[in-house]
Amino acid sequence: MHAPDDRPFDAPTSHGLSFSGSGAEYFRIWIVNLMLTVATLGIYSAWAKTRRLQYFYRNTQLAGAGFDFRGDPKAILRGRILAVALLAAYHYAFGFSLKVGVVTVALLLAGLPFMMRSALRFRLSNTVYRGLPFGFAGGIKEAYIVYFVPVAIFVLPGALVALMPGNPGVGAIFLLYLCWPLMHGAMKAYQHKHLMAGDQHAAFGLDTADLAKPYVRAFLIGLGVMVVVGLSIGLSVYLARGQKSAAAFAAFLPAILAIVLAYLYMLLMGPYILVRMNNLAWSATSFPGIRITCAMRTWPYLRLQTVNVLLTLLTFGLFRPFAVVRTWKYRVAHLSVDAPDGFEQAVLAARRPPAAAAGDGIADFLGVDLSW
């Protein structure tokens, strides 16, 4: 078939995201934020967070327009006060009495999934692009299905140890971690499936099992590593039999190399899974007329994070704002948006009501990744 090359070629249909901020500029914002947060015993942290998000969002542009964050710092502060209260309650509850402890754990189990959902709603409904807020339409019931088990894994071990001290069966709860890939996949799917831009619902073409695949791959690679390690150690033991010390050392070289390999594996798998899952999840997310592609690569990302960690340690943390900017730039640069019929054609509509903000603080305080 002949290609219709007489059609006028207008704007490109694929748009990349760009970031106009710099590490030096963010360093100054960061250090003032940090100082004021410490000086106000943490109260300013809500305003600091707002300014940080605004800095990153407003400097991020897509197809001629920027993003913005419009969250109310006072709402974030309320969320953080609640988070501190919950954490303190969890930490000291069993010190008071068993009853207080059980009630606290029950409250946490019942409340945290709800708060995770509130956090998603707060963050997204306050993120604005082209004058329209994003949103999150995930239901409460599904939030409980998705978040209850991970929350239980986080909350219960401490509680069970307090209830049944010395019972070796308590350790069984950690077996639940074996299901972590599925839980992580379910959380990611929940987060992406219910995204909204204006009143447009996202379509998401993957399910939990698809999203857990990077873990399966990592596990298979791990099996391979284990076989190599086992064989190497076996070889070493075989070679070392009846050897003198110097020769024995040489014989143990395979074992040493194998252990180094095992360590490297554990170091590499975290970023690998993060990158793969991010790519999968974002590339499967689309809006009517708009497709998203995320193409982060494991090795460059790993190199970036290694440099970040090393320099942050060497500078006693002062490199951190630069590291954050580098990471953000990398993620933004590998995200692109495809609109075959033109961006302007995808006209979105109407606002959504604001969500309860209480959840955002707790998710941030506990370091739960809300993605972006």
Place this chain on the structure above:
Amino acid sequence: MIAAHFFDGHDARLQPVGLDVRDGHLHVDASGFERSFPLADVALAEPFDQAPLVLRLGDATCEVPYGPGRQALLAALGYRKSAVERWQARWPAALAALVLLLALLGAGFVWGVPAAAEFVAARLPASVDTKLGQAALAGLEAQGMLAPSRLSDDRIADVEALLPRALPAHPRVPVRLLVRSSDTLGANALALPDGTIVVTDAMVRLALDDDNELDDNGKAALLGVIGHEVGHIERRHATRAMTGSSLTAAMSATLFGDFSAVAAGLPAVLTQMRYSRAMELEADDDAIAVLRRNGLEPDVLADALEALERARPGEDKLPRWLKKSMSYLSTHPDTAERIARLRKTAR
């Protein structure tokens, strides 16, 4: 006229417009489109160096891309930087924030945490001390750090008989003394918050003479050590130090986002806890008073400390993270200074 992008807040259309500030109004002009907003209704979001300016006009938004007209627009809108914006705009001020931050953190750890800990500890009921002490002892036993003493019953009785001589007329809490064997603690003595003093076998053995007997000298040395621990108990040092270290842990967890320290639990707090220098010196003063009351000179405690120093030479000079074994010296810092001070008092 400054070129800008206009979004009406109802759909995602990007409308290229021209902005103009006239007669106290912001005029937004495009072909077939004209609106004006009183300046009082125009909210300018914090401008960042390279990011577009964001003007919020009720539901609508205007983005002014980075470019030459920007300063003029800011001036026309009457924009003035807030204190924080001025602060983060300049390098010297930002670096001053770094210095101030370090000073604040330093002051917080040196004065803030101890003051807060004293405040909290003074309000903790005595039942907390009892619970903390019992939990700490149970924890040490569960971890195998304390085991029943391997000394003879007579020897243990000798040591226990020293306790009444070290107690004040009206003790704050009932004090008991336990002799326990411990591989990990070495020659050591601990004062738990509930009034339990633990003396390790190795500590007792250190006080024995050449014939493996507990002579008057050895008894005096142990009396000094016990008097020191009684001082800690009478002054409630353990509860106060524990409050301090858990506050420090909570503070650093908030700063650095690591909750493992907070969650690590009591035994960890206890073994990592260090009394402040002031607390140690106070307890030494109490030990001196006990010795004097028993007609002895503080020299014997100095001798005991020197014996400990000989048993573990130079350990006190190692940085804390290098000290793997938990000897008496590593939980009681500045031994050389304490010895000198005891000798001076004796003279």
